[in-house]
Each structure stands twice: as C-alpha cells, then as structure tokens.
Amino acid sequence: MSENDCIFCKIVAGEAESEVVHDEEGVMAFMDIGAKAPVHVLVIPKEHVSSLQEVGRLPDGVAKRIFEVAQEVAENMGIAESGYAFRINNGPDARQEVFHLHAHVMGGRKMGMP
Numbered sequence: 001m002s003e004n005d006c007i008f009c010k011i012v013a014g015e016a017e018s019e020v021v022h023d024e025e026g027v028m029a030f031m032d033i034g035a036k037a038p039v040h041v042l043v044i045p046k047e048h049v050s051s052l053q054e055v056g057r058l059p060d061g062v063a064k065r066i067f068e069v070a071q072e073v074a075e076n077m078g079i080a081e082s083g084y085a086f087r088i089n090n091g092p093d094a095r096q097e098v099f100h101l102h103a104h105v106m107g108g109r110k111m112g113m114p
C-alpha cells in the first residue's frame with residue numbers, strides 16, 4: 001500500500017531522491033534531509049502506515065526490523081558505542097510532520113530530551 005503525495009512513499013518507490021543507507025524487503029533507512037545531529041537517519045517501513053496508531057497493519061516482523069535496522073545503521077555509522085537517540089514523533093503534540101511512520105536515529109553528540 002502506498003499513499004499519494006507521501007514523500008516517504010515516493011522515496012520507497014524511487015520517485016524522490018534520498019541518500020539511502022539501508023534497503024531490505026520491508027524496511028528502508030536514509031539520511032534525514034534536515035539533519036538535527038551529526039548523524040541523523042530515518043528508518044521507515046516500506047508499507048505506508050501514518051503513525052503508531054496504525055502500526056498493527058504492518059506485516060509481521062517489520063516493526064521488529066525497524067529496531068534492528070536502527071542498531072545496524074548506528075553500528076555502520078560509528079555511533080553505536082557512543083550512543084544515539086531512537087525517537088518516533090507520533091501525532092500532533094509530538095510535532096510529527098511526515099505522516100508515514102518513521103524512527104529517527106540521531107547521534108554524534110549528546111542528545112537530550114526536548
């Protein structure tokens with residue numbers, strides 16, 4: 001399932017450019033275009049779900065893989081040891097801007113709570 005006018009679905013489909021750092025059957029990771037940390041990667045399910053409200057719609061294993069890919073990307077980018085923030089902005093009060101579920105992996109500096 002993909003959704004018209006969803007920028008992350010376009011990235012998955014190869015219709016919009018991104019700097020991809022991981023690509024597998026159900027999950028993709030790419031550099032955040034507006035990096036807020038020295039390392040800032042987004043990990044997404046390829047299937048469109050808008051937020052955690054719809055996480056149950058993801059195929060089996062995909063949610064788990066999002067966590068595992070985050071750790072793999074962190075290892076590959078050299079921030080697994082120093083640590084990183086793994087964060088999902090979910091809904092309006094969290095200031096979610098892109099309504100295709102995504103996890104931020106941010107590191108390379110001290111990451112505080114907002």
Ligand code: 5GP
Pocket residue numbers: 007018019030031032033034035042088089095096097098099
């Ligand atoms: P959130 O929805 O969690 O608040 O954040 C959305 C994130 O997506 C932002 O950090 C923003 O910089 C990033 N973003 C928005 N549009 C694009 C895009 O077209 N390409 C990439 N790589 N990142 C994007």
Ligand code: ZN
Pocket residue numbers: 002003006007008009010047048049099100
């Ligand atoms: Zn989408």
